[in-house]
Amino acid sequence: AQKITQTQPGMFVQEKEAVTLDCTYDTSDQSYGLFWYKQPSSGEMIFLIYQGSYDEQNATEGRYSLNFQKARKSANLVISASQLGDSAMYFCAMREHLVGDGNKLVFGAGTILRVKS
Protein backbone atom coordinates (compact mmCIF):
# COMPACT_ATOMS: atom_id res chain seq x y z
CA ALA A 1 0.00 0.00 0.00
CA GLN A 2 1.22 3.48 -0.85
CA LYS A 3 2.44 5.15 2.31
CA ILE A 4 3.26 8.57 0.88
CA THR A 5 1.25 10.18 -1.91
CA GLN A 6 2.35 13.21 -3.87
CA THR A 7 -0.39 13.94 -6.36
CA GLN A 8 1.38 16.69 -8.32
CA PRO A 9 3.89 15.24 -10.80
CA GLY A 10 4.92 18.76 -11.82
CA MET A 11 4.33 22.33 -10.73
CA PHE A 12 5.17 25.77 -12.12
CA VAL A 13 5.50 28.91 -10.03
CA GLN A 14 6.42 32.46 -10.88
CA GLU A 15 9.58 33.77 -9.28
CA LYS A 16 8.94 35.55 -5.95
CA GLU A 17 5.56 33.88 -5.50
CA ALA A 18 4.65 31.17 -2.98
CA VAL A 19 3.92 27.57 -3.93
CA THR A 20 2.43 24.62 -2.05
CA LEU A 21 3.52 21.06 -2.74
CA ASP A 22 1.06 18.44 -1.56
CA CYS A 23 1.79 15.34 0.49
CA THR A 24 -0.56 12.89 2.15
CA TYR A 25 0.52 9.88 4.15
CA ASP A 26 -0.87 6.69 5.55
CA THR A 27 0.14 5.21 8.88
CA SER A 28 -1.42 3.55 11.88
CA ASP A 29 1.44 4.61 14.14
CA GLN A 30 0.93 7.41 16.65
CA SER A 31 4.61 8.31 16.58
CA TYR A 32 6.10 9.19 13.21
CA GLY A 33 8.13 11.85 11.47
CA LEU A 34 7.59 13.65 8.20
CA PHE A 35 10.39 15.05 6.06
CA TRP A 36 10.79 17.03 2.88
CA TYR A 37 13.83 16.72 0.66
CA LYS A 38 14.94 18.63 -2.42
CA GLN A 39 16.78 16.88 -5.24
CA PRO A 40 18.41 19.16 -7.82
CA SER A 41 19.64 17.81 -11.13
CA SER A 42 22.97 16.93 -9.49
CA GLY A 43 21.23 14.05 -7.72
CA GLU A 44 21.97 14.83 -4.09
CA MET A 45 19.04 14.70 -1.68
CA ILE A 46 18.99 17.84 0.44
CA PHE A 47 17.05 17.85 3.71
CA LEU A 48 14.67 20.80 4.00
CA ILE A 49 12.31 20.43 6.95
CA TYR A 50 11.04 17.98 9.56
CA GLN A 51 7.71 17.65 11.39
CA GLY A 52 7.15 15.24 14.26
CA SER A 53 3.72 13.74 14.78
CA TYR A 54 3.52 15.18 18.28
CA ASP A 55 4.68 18.64 17.32
CA GLU A 56 1.87 21.12 17.89
CA GLN A 57 3.41 23.90 15.86
CA ASN A 58 3.95 23.74 12.12
CA ALA A 59 7.64 23.45 11.32
CA THR A 60 9.38 26.37 9.64
CA GLU A 61 12.89 26.70 8.19
CA GLY A 62 13.58 29.97 6.47
CA ARG A 63 11.43 30.15 3.34
CA TYR A 64 10.11 26.62 3.93
CA SER A 65 7.14 25.82 6.12
CA LEU A 66 5.17 22.66 6.59
CA ASN A 67 1.38 22.82 6.72
CA PHE A 68 0.72 19.83 8.99
CA GLN A 69 -2.88 18.67 9.26
CA LYS A 70 -2.79 15.53 11.33
CA ALA A 71 -6.46 14.61 11.08
CA ARG A 72 -6.25 14.80 7.29
CA LYS A 73 -2.86 13.08 7.29
CA SER A 74 -1.37 15.77 5.14
CA ALA A 75 1.99 17.50 5.34
CA ASN A 76 2.18 20.05 2.56
CA LEU A 77 5.37 22.01 1.91
CA VAL A 78 5.02 25.75 1.39
CA ILE A 79 7.87 27.60 -0.29
CA SER A 80 7.59 31.35 -0.01
CA ALA A 81 9.23 33.90 -2.31
CA SER A 82 10.29 31.30 -4.87
CA GLN A 83 13.73 31.61 -6.42
CA LEU A 84 15.09 30.21 -9.66
CA GLY A 85 17.34 27.94 -7.62
CA ASP A 86 14.29 26.27 -6.11
CA SER A 87 13.71 24.43 -9.40
CA ALA A 88 14.20 20.78 -8.48
CA MET A 89 12.43 17.56 -7.58
CA TYR A 90 10.82 17.61 -4.13
CA PHE A 91 10.18 14.48 -2.10
CA CYS A 92 7.98 13.95 0.93
CA ALA A 93 9.08 11.14 3.23
CA MET A 94 7.89 9.49 6.42
CA ARG A 95 9.61 7.59 9.19
CA GLU A 96 7.42 5.22 11.20
CA HIS A 97 8.18 3.28 14.35
CA LEU A 98 10.07 6.09 16.00
CA VAL A 99 10.27 4.12 19.22
CA GLY A 100 12.54 1.15 18.84
CA ASP A 101 13.94 -0.32 15.68
CA GLY A 102 12.90 0.42 12.13
CA ASN A 103 14.60 3.70 11.44
CA LYS A 104 13.91 4.05 7.72
CA LEU A 105 12.43 6.66 5.44
CA VAL A 106 9.68 5.86 2.94
CA PHE A 107 9.47 8.32 0.06
CA GLY A 108 6.72 9.59 -2.19
CA ALA A 109 7.05 9.71 -5.97
CA GLY A 110 8.11 13.34 -5.93
CA THR A 111 6.99 16.62 -7.50
CA ILE A 112 9.06 18.49 -10.08
CA LEU A 113 8.98 22.22 -9.40
CA ARG A 114 9.91 24.74 -12.08
CA VAL A 115 10.32 28.39 -11.13
CA LYS A 116 9.72 30.82 -14.00
CA SER A 117 11.41 34.21 -14.26
Add this chain to the structure above:
Amino acid sequence: ETGVTQTPRHLVMGMTNKKSLKCEQHLGHNAMYWYKQSAKKPLELMFVYNFKEQTENNSVPSRFSPECPNSSHLFLHLHTLQPEDSALYLCASSQAAGQNTEAFFGQGTRLTVV
Protein backbone atom coordinates in the same frame (compact mmCIF):
# COMPACT_ATOMS: atom_id res chain seq x y z
CA GLU B 1 35.76 15.96 4.61
CA THR B 2 32.27 16.31 5.94
CA GLY B 3 28.92 14.85 4.96
CA VAL B 4 28.26 11.71 2.98
CA THR B 5 30.55 10.88 0.08
CA GLN B 6 29.83 8.30 -2.60
CA THR B 7 32.22 6.92 -5.17
CA PRO B 8 32.21 6.56 -8.06
CA ARG B 9 29.76 9.19 -9.25
CA HIS B 10 29.15 7.36 -12.50
CA LEU B 11 29.63 3.71 -13.37
CA VAL B 12 29.04 1.76 -16.55
CA MET B 13 29.34 -2.00 -16.26
CA GLY B 14 28.61 -5.07 -18.27
CA MET B 15 26.28 -7.76 -17.05
CA THR B 16 29.17 -10.11 -16.27
CA ASN B 17 31.26 -7.56 -14.37
CA LYS B 18 31.79 -7.27 -10.64
CA LYS B 19 32.00 -3.80 -9.16
CA SER B 20 31.51 -2.09 -5.82
CA LEU B 21 29.94 1.18 -4.77
CA LYS B 22 31.44 2.95 -1.78
CA CYS B 23 29.86 5.28 0.74
CA GLU B 24 31.62 7.11 3.56
CA GLN B 25 30.18 9.41 6.19
CA HIS B 26 31.98 11.76 8.57
CA LEU B 27 28.95 12.82 10.58
CA GLY B 28 29.32 10.45 13.51
CA HIS B 29 26.13 8.63 12.55
CA ASN B 30 25.54 4.99 13.41
CA ALA B 31 22.94 4.04 10.82
CA MET B 32 23.52 3.80 7.08
CA TYR B 33 21.23 3.05 4.15
CA TRP B 34 21.22 2.15 0.48
CA TYR B 35 18.40 3.47 -1.69
CA LYS B 36 17.70 2.84 -5.37
CA GLN B 37 16.15 5.57 -7.50
CA SER B 38 14.85 4.44 -10.88
CA ALA B 39 13.26 6.72 -13.43
CA LYS B 40 9.62 7.51 -12.67
CA LYS B 41 9.59 5.44 -9.46
CA PRO B 42 9.81 6.46 -5.80
CA LEU B 43 13.05 5.91 -3.96
CA GLU B 44 13.25 2.29 -2.87
CA LEU B 45 14.94 1.40 0.39
CA MET B 46 17.31 -1.52 -0.19
CA PHE B 47 19.33 -2.07 2.98
CA VAL B 48 19.61 -0.62 6.48
CA TYR B 49 22.53 -0.99 8.86
CA ASN B 50 22.31 0.03 12.51
CA PHE B 51 25.58 -0.08 14.44
CA LYS B 52 27.14 -2.15 11.62
CA GLU B 53 24.39 -4.76 11.81
CA GLN B 54 22.05 -5.26 8.88
CA THR B 55 18.53 -4.67 10.13
CA GLU B 56 16.67 -4.44 6.84
CA ASN B 57 16.86 -6.23 3.52
CA ASN B 58 13.95 -5.08 1.43
CA SER B 59 13.65 -8.18 -0.76
CA VAL B 60 16.70 -7.17 -2.73
CA PRO B 61 18.09 -9.72 -5.23
CA SER B 62 21.27 -11.46 -4.17
CA ARG B 63 23.22 -9.88 -7.04
CA PHE B 64 23.36 -6.87 -4.70
CA SER B 65 25.49 -7.58 -1.64
CA PRO B 66 25.99 -4.92 1.04
CA GLU B 67 28.90 -4.69 3.44
CA CYS B 68 29.32 -2.43 6.45
CA PRO B 69 32.80 -2.89 7.97
CA ASN B 70 32.33 -0.01 10.41
CA SER B 71 29.79 2.69 11.15
CA SER B 72 31.49 5.14 8.77
CA HIS B 73 31.70 2.98 5.66
CA LEU B 74 29.15 1.17 3.56
CA PHE B 75 29.67 -0.79 0.37
CA LEU B 76 27.36 -2.25 -2.22
CA HIS B 77 28.94 -5.11 -4.15
CA LEU B 78 27.45 -5.72 -7.57
CA HIS B 79 27.70 -8.84 -9.73
CA THR B 80 25.86 -10.21 -12.76
CA LEU B 81 23.51 -7.26 -12.88
CA GLN B 82 20.67 -6.78 -15.34
CA PRO B 83 19.92 -3.72 -17.51
CA GLU B 84 16.89 -2.97 -15.31
CA ASP B 85 19.30 -2.43 -12.41
CA SER B 86 20.43 0.78 -14.08
CA ALA B 87 19.51 3.56 -11.66
CA LEU B 88 20.82 6.17 -9.26
CA TYR B 89 22.03 4.49 -6.06
CA LEU B 90 21.93 6.74 -3.04
CA CYS B 91 23.62 6.20 0.27
CA ALA B 92 22.36 7.90 3.43
CA SER B 93 23.24 8.04 7.10
CA SER B 94 21.50 9.14 10.27
CA GLN B 95 21.50 8.60 13.97
CA ALA B 96 20.29 5.14 14.83
CA ALA B 97 16.79 3.89 15.24
CA GLY B 98 14.42 5.63 17.58
CA GLN B 99 15.77 9.14 17.12
CA ASN B 100 13.95 11.83 15.19
CA THR B 101 16.75 13.01 13.02
CA GLU B 102 16.91 13.43 9.30
CA ALA B 103 18.93 11.25 6.98
CA PHE B 104 21.80 12.85 5.13
CA PHE B 105 22.36 11.68 1.57
CA GLY B 106 25.35 11.39 -0.68
CA GLN B 107 25.26 12.60 -4.28
CA GLY B 108 24.64 9.12 -5.57
CA THR B 109 26.23 6.78 -8.06
CA ARG B 110 24.63 6.79 -11.50
CA LEU B 111 24.85 3.14 -12.59
CA THR B 112 24.33 1.99 -16.15
CA VAL B 113 24.30 -1.73 -16.90
CA VAL B 114 24.96 -2.59 -20.53
